Amino acid sequence: MTDMSNQSAASRDSASWFLASARDRLAGLLDPGSFVEFLPPSERVRSPHLALFDLPAAFDDGMVVGRGRLDGQGVLAAAQEGQFMGGTFAEVSGAKLIGLLRAARDNPDLPRTVLLLLDSGGVRLQEANAGELAVAEVMRAIIEARSAGVAVIALVGGRAGAFGGAGLTAATCSRIVISEQGRLGVTGPEVIETNQGVEEFDSQDKALVWGVTGGRTRRLIGGSDAYALDTMAGFREAAVSLLGNPSPFDLRTLQAEQDRLAARQQRLGACDSPAALWATLGVPDPGAARDMDDEAFAALAATVKGTDHDAR
Amino acid sequence: MTLRSNVPSRRAWDTGQHSREQRLAAASRYARGKLVAHHDATALLEAVLRPGDRVCLEGDNQKQADFLARSLAQADPAVVRDLHIVQSGIVLAEHLDLFEAGIARKLDFSYSGPQGGPLARALAERKIELGAIHTYLELFSRYFVDLTPHVALTVARCADRDGNLYMGPNTEDSPVVIEATAFKQGIVIAQVNELVDKVPRVDVPGDRVDFVVVAPEAFYVEPLFTRDPAQVTETQILTAMLAIRGIYEEYGVRRLNHGIGFNTAAIELLLPTYAERRGLKGRIATHFALNPHPTLIPAIETGWVQQIHSFGSEVGMDAYMRARPDIYFTGRDGSMASNRLYCQAAGLYATDLFIGSTLQIDLQGNSSTVTRGRIAGFGGAPNMGSDPHGRRHASDPWLKAGREAADGQAGLARGRKLVVQIVETFGDKLVPTFVEQLDSVQLAETLRLDLPPVMIYGDDVTHIVTEEGIANLLLCRTADEREQAIRGVAGYTPVGRGRDRRAVEDLRARGVIRRPEDLGIDPLDAHKSLLAARSIKELMHWSGNLYDPPRKFRNW
């Protein structure tokens, strides 16, 4: 939200990822001063559709794309601004990401890592068709890039989470980093409540919302590959740990994913609550595990079988 | 006719006692000892209530006798009618249903919070005959003068068979309500979560309780004082910095009360950071009359706070308070003990500063939380936020404020309580906080109220803090100066833009108005990283996981 250049490196490192803006996250994640933006705000590539709805446009359409360095290594990066229109996929925001992924796919000289800082409720309704299609194009571009040897790493920990198309996009990536605050899913709790009733999902019950979609549950079921502290340094460390040697996108990987998703369905399909699910996974005291600090949880997650896999 | 002395009057002196006996007799078929089954609750109420009775249906700021409220709302309006409700909080929809159904007719209350909108509508439709909107202390006082309840419906965590009640941290209004009712031959009925052999602590002795109903569900408590640090804005942080630097530090305020808004939550979260860096620990904010605000946990844990007495409790704070008896008042059983009457009196007489937010401030400094179509009531803020003329003990901040107000005039030395309004110049949806006339004036006319509901009268207000700066009204010498001082911190609201720029600059030169830069504060430093905790979970971790936040705040 604000310029972080005035702050010391230490306070920048410890700033909350959850509360930060897309630009703050890029600044905090990447090596200082290394980020170069493509189609920056000064080019004013905005959505032409929002004005029809009397909504303000943003100079970047809520998608910041560019290149920089992470731990000295070149990376391409895209960050969604969850506060602008819920970080949604739309014609322009989607196309910016697609352009970045296709560039990575087509140019072996470009960095072989793409970081996706997801923070999105899914498709922008005011541009629903363009947005939905953009997600389909993004998913295909991710697969094409992965097939060309590019590692695509999703980072989830923003206020909008990663729902709808963003949830599918995350799971199309080579690797997923998530923090406790991060939420990952398809249909948002409010929509489930509206359509299926409050008995099915009470969206006001945040403990339930996070139990169902939040970072800790995702990490425990193997829905993410790394667990980050909710700080710039935390996400940086987690992303660095995933750099290099991505698993290939091939039949073996997908067969392994099929096996792991089938096993999950079999083992956890009957669980009715997050606590039951955690208990089935072997977490001795789900309530305590939910409330423990991040370091303790990361250690606990390491003891749960199936959280680490090469099947995505 | 001549008055003859020394002849005993022949009138009956115990009609109240008779009435009570009749009511108890009518109710006896539903009771085994003091116990009444929950499915007989409505019948019990129909048996003990008489048309026109004054009834207190707690109805507090936080805890609610919700089962008894539902039971009363189901009563037959032909039997139970025209009740006069005398309770502090109109919080549940059922409270208003009573008037809709004709079960109740007249109302005297303090606070309406969530029912502020429906209450205003009911008043406009003349469905409620309004006595007055009180402060807590006023209403409690009138329980002993002219609004003594005939029947009190109270709520406790548990009871024993003798009717001894344990309320735990949520004692709140109950002792005063019950004492007024029981000692004037009224009937006291308690809903409890469970029946036990021995209560952990006797908050209300059983001989003041006539009936006990074990409710089918635990009573409702509103988590009214939980503020998520993640929601605190940079502007609120700025106003908090101004208040700490320009008022707490300036006057050396140690004994105080905070309102429930985000601005004061920001102050609480800045004590261990911003205020610590200014070396103020031990010199400010040590003793509070305050509910157990979760946002104060970091300041408590870092040794800032020495003692807190509370009006009520807060959901999830039980275990934490139990573990910090040096800070909170606790019973022999270890659980925290609150009391709204005592704490209101403490906040009125024993603190040097009240600071709180409001929705509207006019050119005289009068403030109100009434906005178009909503009557939120007062609660306790007008008690905290007033200069008690009955105060007779001195303290440095009180004397300093008094000196500023006296302007070197000869006369008896006298102090002033610091009464601070901390606001942002605009509220939600660009609604200006500063106005030429309070909405409550219009509302009072529409509803034909005897007087417009004013939260804090301008002559009690000593300072107004906004993101534009601090206006010290103690230093204003004329009505015109006062108006310009208020305009001078009213930002870009129409009131603010209507300032006399020259006059405002003069006031600033005299220190009546102080801008952030006058206090060495750069607004760009007002950053969220200054908050000692930035989420509810961090508050929980500060507490060593003793604080157990309500589910609706657990975003993890």
Added chain:
Amino acid sequence: MTLDEILASLLPAGHDVLVRPDRLILGTGRRRDGGAVHVIGIADGEPLGTAGVLPLAERVLRVIAAGDGAPILVMVDTRGQRMARRDEMLGLNEYLAHLAKCLLLASRHGHRTIGLNYGKAAAGAFLATALATDVLVALPGAEPAVMDLPSMARVTKLPEDRLRALSRTTPVFAPGLASMTEVGAVAEIWDPQRPLDAQFEATLANVPDQDVRDALGAERGGRRLALDVARRVAAQATGRLHAAAS
């Protein structure tokens, strides 16, 4: 057209495609030249949840493993992903993405993939199935949509009439087949009056080897910016690379 009619017209040489009790479509058919066509899909508007994904994805993986190179037809009539707390808790996003990835992998293994939208198609289930194919075709009467107008009115807090008026001129957001075609999602609409097998063969003969949907959208005028924006980003990405290298 009913599903049976579609299948009869599409695979006149014979097929064993069945709709299972869970409304999943699975089977194989014969093309005119005797070659196989693998068919998967969802029928009767059934929502797609974690349980539904697994058999479909498994079938696609088996087809890839068998290596016959035969095309895969993905037939969809689904009102969207299953909206349930349990499916979300299990990580429905991974399941849906997995199915999409299986289809995209099949393409890379030389199986031409054709999506056929013959009923409803919405949201995450759409992305997991028909939108993950090489070419998406539709039959008249298909109802692809992200969200219907009444729901959209609720979420955007705009009057439904206003949205309806806007939908006439703004294909980027208007629900329906015409809009989805204009933005480039649907490559073509088959003619139900003519035999579908011939149209299927024609579609198979023209499967593009890359994603052309943004180009289609630009050409048809329903999505004027996407292609250009993507190209500009790519150009700056590579341009700056060269500048940095020099």
Added chain:
Amino acid sequence: MVTITLRYTTRGPASGHAPSAIVGVVASGNLEVLLERALPDTVCAVEIATPVRGYDEVWQAVVADFVERTSPGGLHISINDGGARPDTVALRLMQGIRMMEAGR
């Protein structure tokens, strides 16, 4: 949407050397401010796009105070507003100036 364009003559150029900066986010109650060093040294132009009608005078007052305080000569300032309060607008403008001073 309404557009408001304001133009000022300033005492001198804005300090610093950053060619451009962006601060804030378009969100409810918030705004983004794009500052570009693109005009003659004593000219400042501010262009505002906002969905909130009827606040022209407030915008003029906020921006005039800002220009008076900071002398942002040479800057072309573009604002996408999400219904921000004036104090938020003033804060973002000041943040933008600081970024223009700090940047390369």
